[in-house]
Amino acid sequence: MDVDTCLKKLGYVGVLDFATVDEDGDPQVRTISAIHYEGRTLYFLTARGKSFAHQLMSDGRVQVAGYTRYKETIRLSGKAVRVPDDEQVHWRDLIYAEQPYLENVYPGESKNIDVIFKIEDYTIEYFCLATRPITRERFAIGSAVLKPKGYLMGRDCIGCGKCQRVCPQGCIEGAPREQHVIQQNHCLQCGNCFEHCPVNCIERLG
Numbered sequence: 001m002d003v004d005t006c007l008k009k010l011g012y013v014g015v016l017d018f019a020t021v022d023e024d025g026d027p028q029v030r031t032i033s034a035i036h037y038e039g040r041t042l043y044f045l046t047a048r049g050k051s052f053a054h055q056l057m058s059d060g061r062v063q064v065a066g067y068t069r070y071k072e073t074i075r076l077s078g079k080a081v082r083v084p085d086d087e088q089v090h091w092r093d094l095i096y097a098e099q100p101y102l103e104n105v106y107p108g109e110s111k112n113i114d115v116i117f118k119i120e121d122y123t124i125e126y127f128c129l130a131t132r133p134i135t136r137e138r139f140a141i142g143s144a145v146l147k148p149k150g151y152l153m154g155r156d157c158i159g160c161g162k163c164q165r166v167c168p169q170g171c172i173e174g175a176p177r178e179q180h181v182i183q184q185n186h187c188l189q190c191g192n193c194f195e196h197c198p199v200n201c202i203e204r205l206g
């Protein structure tokens with residue numbers, strides 16, 4: 001898997017979930033299809049008066065998720081910024097050309113209420129449940145940084161093998177009495193190894 005294939009898959013899914021947080025810190029999710037992909041940048045529109053636009057203007061953090069028919073989740077986390085005034089019409093017209101239904105929603109001059117945002121610094125998480133073991137990959141684009149996530153065996157591991165026996169994906173490597181290691185690209189991050197380690201040497205990263 002790679003970034004560009006993930007973006008193509010999101011494009012095929014078409015209608016994506018966009019999550020933000022409101023002024024009370026509560027999650028807010030809506031589905032958006034008015035998206036244009038330009039290289040690795042996502043352009044999308046909403047109306048200036050919508051709470052979605054206000055949340056993006058005041059906070060900007062956004063998480064976008066799509067699920068394919070092949071049991072793949074693709075999750076993009078980043079910051080949305082309003083595109084400059086002199087680019088607004090250009091990107092709006094491009095999105096309208098690709099999504100003709102928008103003309104029914106905002107006909108004629110009413111489309112001037114639209115505001116265009118872009119996301120160009122983000123992380124992507126790819127997660128596929130159709131393979132055995134499962135597949136997980138993460139990427140950082142632009143200035144985004146990947147945060148540690150999942151589980152990690154510490155140096156106090158005694159190599160007892162308990163974690164291997166309880167791992168639903170068989171994704172822990174290690175010989176008896178030697179340091180064990182999680183194959184992160186196949187880990188569900190379910191925490192079963194963490195709960196069963198007799199010496200509590202497995203760390204939860206986030």
Ligand code: SF4
Nearest residue numbers: 167187188190191193
């Ligand atoms: S978190 Fe779950 S899937 Fe990952 S290594 Fe531990 S038991 Fe296996």
Ligand code: SF4
Nearest residue numbers: 157158160161163197
């Ligand atoms: S259960 Fe804990 S001590 Fe035993 S092999 Fe796994 S990580 Fe090491």
